[in-house]
Each structure stands twice: as C-alpha cells, then as structure tokens.
Amino acid sequence: MPRAAPDTDALPVDHVAVARLYGEPLFAMPQDLYIPPDALEVFLEAFEGPLDLLLYLIRKQNFNILDIPLADVTRQYLAYVDQIRQRNLELASEYLLMAAMLIEIKSRMLLPPKKSDDGSEVADPRAELVRRLLEYEQMKLAAARLDQLPMIGRDFLRAQVHIEQSLKPRFPDVEVVDLREAWADILRRAKLNQHHRISREQLSVREHMSIVLRTLQGRRFVEFEDLFDPTRGVPVMVVTFIAMLELAREHLLEITQAEAFAPIYVRLAYQPA
Structure with missing residues (x-):
C-alpha cells in the first residue's frame, strides 16, 4: 500500500521559522489567521490636530492666510472630518469643535457688519483664527528646525574607545615650584614640633x-x-x-x-x- 505524500506547504524550508509568536518559532502560517480590514489602511497625511489640518488645507492651495476663503476651506475640512468619524469618533470630536468654529465665523461674515458704540468698525471675525494659525505655524517651524539638529543616538553615536594602559607606570613631572612648596611645608611642620627648654632665672x-x-x-x-x-x-x-x-x-x-x-x-x- 503506497504511503501518502507529506504536505509540503506545512513543512518549513531548511527548518527556518517563518515568524515568531511570543518568542516561540512559527514554522508554518496558521490557517485561521485573521487580519482586520483596518490593519492595512495607509494614511498619506497625518495631522496633529485641528489647527494642523486647517493650516495644511490653506498652504496646500496657496490661500492667503490673512484672507481665508472660509467656504472652500470649511467644505474640505468637513470632508476630512467625515472620514475620521468613520474610524475614530472620539478623535473626531476635536475636529468637530473646529468645524463649528469655522461655520460660526462664516455665518458672522454673511451678516451685515455692525459698528461698535464709538462708531469704529468691528474687527474681522477671522482675526482670532488667523492669529492662532500664525502662532501654530511658528511653533511648527521651530520644532522642525530643532528636529533637524543632530541628535545623539539618531544621527551620531558617542565614541567609546578603550585604551590599554602601559604596564610601566608614568609618573607626573615635578617642577621646581612644587619642590619649593613641599620644602616650605616640611619647615612649617618642623616648627610645630620644636622643643622649648625653659631655664629658671633667679629674680629677687x-x-x-x-x-x-x-x-x-x-x-x-x-x-x-x-x-x-x-x-x-x-x-x-x-x-x-x-x-x-x-x-x-x-x-x-x-x-x-x-x-x-x-x-x-x-x-x-x-x-x-
């Protein structure tokens, strides 16, 4: 009766493990391996917060940061927020707060401008947002310049050289000044150990x-x-x-x-x- 041929797919090649699981070698891929769909998602742009996303949309389209077209920027911003809400609702809450602020600024710009009590014109509703964006951009550029500086462990390593010392001891050189100070110190100690002879004088x-x-x-x-x-x-x-x-x-x-x-x-x- 002929013997069944072994399953070559389950055998390792030259006994080389294909992976390690909890430190143990894995010589064959498991048949019931489950890979979640979001494990292979690729993010082309990663933003550190709402201001980072808003600044990216403005700079990408070469908008003037002092005269932001809020309609286009808000539309693109909300499209990105919708993508975030599908994956992480908790993270999207921060972006939704900025979206509400953009909508509020846009609605204030659509209303007819009102003058203040002293007759002067009211400040542009976008002024506060522009100030925050400029400050954030300055901090981001400063962080980028700091990141470009050489860093130990990333760009270079500290050299450690072990020099074997010679078996013959090398004594330090002695100058004339050192000898003079040593001799003066010996004289000072000798004066402390002097013997005083007391003689008795007959006085009437x-x-x-x-x-x-x-x-x-x-x-x-x-x-x-x-x-x-x-x-x-x-x-x-x-x-x-x-x-x-x-x-x-x-x-x-x-x-x-x-x-x-x-x-x-x-x-x-x-x-x-």
Missing part, C-alpha cells in the same frame, strides 16, 4: 624694690610706664610690677591718676633726708 623682689626706690629718689613723680624696661624681658617686668605692689602695700610709694584714662604716676610716699 627685694632687689627690684630697691631699684624702684632709687629710680624715684630725687624726682617729683615718674610715669608708670617709665619704670619698666621691655628690653630685659617679660620676667623682669613681672617682678618689677610685683615690687611696686609690695612698696605700695608698705606705704613707701603712691600711685595716682588725675581722672579716668589719664596717665598713671608713681612717686615716693616720703621725702628722703
């Missing part, structure tokens, strides 16, 4: 009391600052000050001042023989 308060008395002898008074010798160092000045306090305590000298912030004077509290 009694001896300095005698020196103060000898200085004041024969003089009516001496200014307070003249009793100190800054060149001999701080310890000597401290002992001299203590000696003056001790003499004042023993009522051997007087310390006077005429008024606040006035100079301070020192004199002997007694007159030597």
